Amino acid sequence: MRDTLRIPLRPRPALAVVAMLVLLPIAALAAGQPFYLVFAARVLIYALIASSLNLLIGYGGMVSFGHAAFVGAGAYTVAVLMPMGIGSAWLLWPAALLAGALLALAIGAICLRTSGVTFIMMTLAFAQMAYYLVLSLQVLGSDDGLALPKRPSLGVLDLGGDTAFYYVALAVLLAGLLAMRALLNAPIGRALQGIRDNETRMEALGFATYRLKLLVFVIAGAAAGLGGGLLASLNGLVGPNLFNWTESGLLMVMVILGGAGRLIGGALGAAVLLAAEELIAEHTIHWPLGIGVLLLAIVLFAPQGLAGLARRVGSDP
Amino acid sequence: MIEAVLRVSGLQKRFDGVLALDDVSLELARGELHALIGPNGAGKTTLIHLLSGALKPNAGAIALDGRDITRLGMHQRVRLGLARSYQITSLFPNFTVLENLALAVQGASGRADRERARAELDAVGLGPRGEALAGTLAHGERRQLELGLALATGARVLLLDEPMAGMAPEEAMRIVTLLEALKGRRTILLVEHDMDAVFRLADRITTLVQGRTIASGAPEEIRRHPEVRRAYLGDGMMV
Amino acid sequence: MPLSLIAEQLLNGLQLGLMLFLLAAGLTLVFGIMDMINLAHGSLYMVGAYLAAAVTEASGSFWLGLLGATVATAAVGAALEVSLLRRLYARSHLSQVLATFAVILIANEIVRMIWGSQPILLNPPPALAGPVQVGSVRYPAYRLVVIGVGLALALLLWLLVSRTRAGMRVRAGASDRTMAEALGVDIRTLFTAVFALGAALSAVAGALLGPLLAVQVGMGENILILAFVVITIGGIGSIRGALLGSLLVGLLDTAGRAFLPFLFRKMFPAAVAAEAGPAMAAMSIYMLMVAVLYFRPAGLFPARG
Numbered sequence: 060m061r062d063t064l065r066i067p068l069r070p071r072p073a074l075a076v077v078a079m080l081v082l083l084p085i086a087a088l089a090a091g092q093p094f095y096l097v098f099a100a101r102v103l104i105y106a107l108i109a110s111s112l113n114l115l116i117g118y119g120g121m122v123s124f125g126h127a128a129f130v131g132a133g134a135y136t137v138a139v140l141m142p143m144g145i146g147s148a149w150l151l152w153p154a155a156l157l158a159g160a161l162l163a164l165a166i167g168a169i170c171l172r173t174s175g176v177t178f179i180m181m182t183l184a185f186a187q188m189a190y191y192l193v194l195s196l197q198v199l200g201s202d203d204g205l206a207l208p209k210r211p212s213l214g215v216l217d218l219g220g221d222t223a224f225y226y227v228a229l230a231v232l233l234a235g236l237l238a239m240r241a242l243l244n245a246p247i248g249r250a251l252q253g254i255r256d257n258e259t260r261m262e263a264l265g266f267a268t269y270r271l272k273l274l275v276f277v278i279a280g281a282a283a284g285l286g287g288g289l290l291a292s293l294n295g296l297v298g299p300n301l302f303n304w305t306e307s308g309l310l311m312v313m314v315i316l317g318g319a320g321r322l323i324g325g326a327l328g329a330a331v332l333l334a335a336e337e338l339i340a341e342h343t344i345h346w347p348l349g350i351g352v353l354l355l356a357i358v359l360f361a362p363q364g365l366a367g368l369a370r371r372v373g374s375d376p
Numbered sequence: 377m378i379e380a381v382l383r384v385s386g387l388q389k390r391f392d393g394v395l396a397l398d399d400v401s402l403e404l405a406r407g408e409l410h411a412l413i414g415p416n417g418a419g420k421t422t423l424i425h426l427l428s429g430a431l432k433p434n435a436g437a438i439a440l441d442g443r444d445i446t447r448l449g450m451h452q453r454v455r456l457g458l459a460r461s462y463q464i465t466s467l468f469p470n471f472t473v474l475e476n477l478a479l480a481v482q483g484a485s486g487r488a489d490r491e492r493a494r495a496e497l498d499a500v501g502l503g504p505r506g507e508a509l510a511g512t513l514a515h516g517e518r519r520q521l522e523l524g525l526a527l528a529t530g531a532r533v534l535l536l537d538e539p540m541a542g543m544a545p546e547e548a549m550r551i552v553t554l555l556e557a558l559k560g561r562r563t564i565l566l567v568e569h570d571m572d573a574v575f576r577l578a579d580r581i582t583t584l585v586q587g588r589t590i591a592s593g594a595p596e597e598i599r600r601h602p603e604v605r606r607a608y609l610g611d612g613m614m615v
Numbered sequence: 616m617p618l619s620l621i622a623e624q625l626l627n628g629l630q631l632g633l634m635l636f637l638l639a640a641g642l643t644l645v646f647g648i649m650d651m652i653n654l655a656h657g658s659l660y661m662v663g664a665y666l667a668a669a670v671t672e673a674s675g676s677f678w679l680g681l682l683g684a685t686v687a688t689a690a691v692g693a694a695l696e697v698s699l700l701r702r703l704y705a706r707s708h709l710s711q712v713l714a715t716f717a718v719i720l721i722a723n724e725i726v727r728m729i730w731g732s733q734p735i736l737l738n739p740p741p742a743l744a745g746p747v748q749v750g751s752v753r754y755p756a757y758r759l760v761v762i763g764v765g766l767a768l769a770l771l772l773w774l775l776v777s778r779t780r781a782g783m784r785v786r787a788g789a790s791d792r793t794m795a796e797a798l799g800v801d802i803r804t805l806f807t808a809v810f811a812l813g814a815a816l817s818a819v820a821g822a823l824l825g826p827l828l829a830v831q832v833g834m835g836e837n838i839l840i841l842a843f844v845v846i847t848i849g850g851i852g853s854i855r856g857a858l859l860g861s862l863l864v865g866l867l868d869t870a871g872r873a874f875l876p877f878l879f880r881k882m883f884p885a886a887v888a889a890e891a892g893p894a895m896a897a898m899s900i901y902m903l904m905v906a907v908l909y910f911r912p913a914g915l916f917p918a919r920g
């Protein structure tokens with residue numbers, strides 16, 4: 060039976076990409092460029108965060124312009140808890156995840172009463188409030204932010220080494236993407252996409268659309284919070300700019316660039332945007348110009364984002 | 377004794393000060409097919425919006441099986457067994473026909489049951505079109521699917537808003553046959569302009585004019601009712 | 616708290632509000648009529664400020680600078696509309712966000728290439744450098760002129776939109792595009808004209824605020840978000856709403872900055888109050904927006920029925 064909504068797992072390309080990612084640290088070490096691992100780990104974390112936003116924008120039709128708030132909440136949770144003597148990632152990261160989820164529950168409960176542009180601006184407003192709140196709180200370091208004493212530990216695994224951190228981030232991202240695929244292929248995923256396409260009719264078919272959207276909003280917030288916790292652990296410091304609207308805007312750009320409503324859209328967008336930045340910045344201080352031109356080209360010539368482009372090229376004989 | 381499944385009393389709806397529905401009362405007996413007729417703008421769709429929960433009334437009450445549902449949301453009413461179809465087709469264009477129906481099955485029951493969706497597909501006469509994207513259907517097929525979505529919820533009480541609107545005669549005939557087959561098994565409120573279909577199908581008919589019920593009764597009574605004839609004279613639909 | 620301080624802050628709030636309005640007016644029309652989210656609107660504001668500084672520098676006259684920047688930015692806006700934005704009207708809001716975000720990056724870099732990364736100087740006309748006495752308040756003459764120009768342009772815009780044929784078309788377009796087209800309005804030319812007008816108004820705001828804030832790369836981004844807040848509060852597509860929203864936000868922001876630290880000093884240590892005051896003031900704007908949208912999701916004056 061034809062199933063247009065089911066997201067297939069294409070084992071061969073998927074395994075090829077995973078194999079490449081697994082071999083990357085070895086290549087980086089062999090090439091004598093170990094510092095790239097920190098960058099690569101950052102890309103993986105942003106891939107997770109952007110994917111969580113893609114779940115909202117691409118599959119749920121919830122164009123959140125405040126996703127940075129959940130990232131910030133997770134990051135600050137780790138930064139606040141560590142100096143209190145909690146050093147285990149087993150505690151810190153779930154706490155970051157929970158912080159993202161709780162904040163998403165509070166914000167989503169209010170914002171999801173609205174839709175369209177109003178929803179966009181409401182989510183922006185709450186994220187900006189969080190930004191200014193953090194900025195004004197001295198216990199959170201105001202505009203200096205907070206520094207972490209060291210990287211958390213993960214049981215026997217010492218995350219102080221960049222290679223170890225990279226592999227943990229990779230594992231989290233892969234788990235996240237698999238979970239997202241499972242969610243989307245499950246009945247709740249169908250319902251989510253039905254709401255995106257025609258919310259009123261879904262309501263008329265018996266779906267509690269508000270509750271469903273809130274649930275997914277909280278799931279995405281949790282994933283973003285976890286991403287924030289990882290980011291704080293990797294960087295060793297957090298700052299209020301994590302909450303700023305420019306950060307939310309950047310995440311949104313990643314999703315649209317990669318392909319909203321494609322499973323790997325968020326991850327692809329994050330990887331391409333950050334890698335392009337890194338590459339162009341090596342050659343010119345005017346790298347944002349290059350990024351701008353790239354984005355413009357994508358909008359004009361690949362309306363479905365990079366994932367859509369890849370699929371179009373791939374399906375051509 | 378007739379048992380009222382859906383009881384509507386004193387329903388009133390105002391839009392910007394204009395009364396679209398004024399003191400409408402209605403009872404649907406179990407298993408009956410009750411037709412709601414009236415000229416354009418009479419308030420038929422508005423009544424369906426109120427009964428389904430898409431709009432809230434300014435006054436009046438709605439009870440399903442004796443339970444007050446006036447303040448319940450749309451999805452809660454569907455879960456209680458009250459579903460509707462739309463006058464203006466409202467589908468999921470990026471889903472296949474079968475996936476559309478599967479959503480409807482899932483919505484009311486909470487379970488995604490593909491077998492039941494397939495059964496509904498055949499029931500509504502779209503058997504060969506299950507794999508087509510809903511957005512690619514012809515108008516008549518879209519109307520069939522529109523009706524199918526309401527049926528697939530499995531609701532005991534159906535509110536159908538002009539299911540045959542804009543259909544070619546032979547397509548409309550198929551819907552009439554389908555509704556005839558449903559008669560007695562589900563309780564149906566049918567809004568329809570096609571008087572041949574109405575008189576063929578309805579057990580009882582209520583006439584709505586400018587937001588008021590001017591007559592309600594058996595088809596023969598309605599056919600002879602002087603006020604109904606007057607209201608319809610300009611339309612020339614009931615000769 | 617002295618009364619003169621309150622009066623001064625009111626004037627500051629009025630001034631910020633009017634400048635916000637100049638930005639918001641174009642933004643709300645473009646959004647309302649073309650259903651287009653234009654993040655690059657702030658870039659036009661930046662370009663206006665830079666061009667004003669450049670022309671002022673070359674000609675020695677601030678007023679020539681203002682005029683030159685306005686005309687040139689209108690031309691830049693029209694060119695942007697014809698070459699790029701026009702292709703985006705039919706596209707989704709997401710595509711519009713991505714494309715106009717790209718325009719921000721490009722505009723920032725071009726400005727950086729020409730003028731460098733350091734903020735550049737834009738001096739107010741020397742004649743207006745000093746303060747003047749307004750009642751019991753000594754207030755900078757230049758700021759008074761900014762308020763005057765802002766008020767004059769707001770009035771002019773209101774007359775244009777509500778009293779002229781062109782304005783009627785614009786309003787028709789904002790409330791119902793297909794209807795406007797059915798009335799025989801040439802939508803393409805109208806869009807370009809509206810866009811150029813919006814660009815010109817942003818340039819005026821950029822040039823007038825240049826001497827008060829810094830003329831630097833990225834100056835458009837934060838004020839852009841404020842302008843979006845303004846038009847959402849006011850109701851997208853509504854000039855009246857934009858004016859009311861601008862004044863509300865301008866006054867609230869200024870009052871918050873001036874008085875909240877004052878208030879906090881009574882409750883917290885001075886250092887805390889100094890930090891928290893401005894942030895809380897900024898927060899209050901967003902609280903206002905949430906409150907408005909929660910009760911009126913379409914804003915105070917929805918343009919679409």
Ligand SMILES: Nc1ncnc2c1ncn2[C@@H]1O[C@H](COP(=O)(O)OP(=O)(O)OP(=O)(O)O)[C@@H](O)[C@H]1O
Pocket residue numbers: 391392396414415416417418419420421422423463
């Ligand atoms: N959302 C609304 N706002 C204002 N007026 C409305 C609204 N919906 C319906 N109306 C008005 O209420 C009246 C009843 O409309 P309704 O759609 O219920 O009529 P109807 O009987 O279904 O007509 P038709 O046979 O054409 O479908 C009409 O005058 C209509 O203009």
Ligand SMILES: [Mg+2]
Pocket residue numbers: 420421422463
């Ligand atoms: Mg109707």
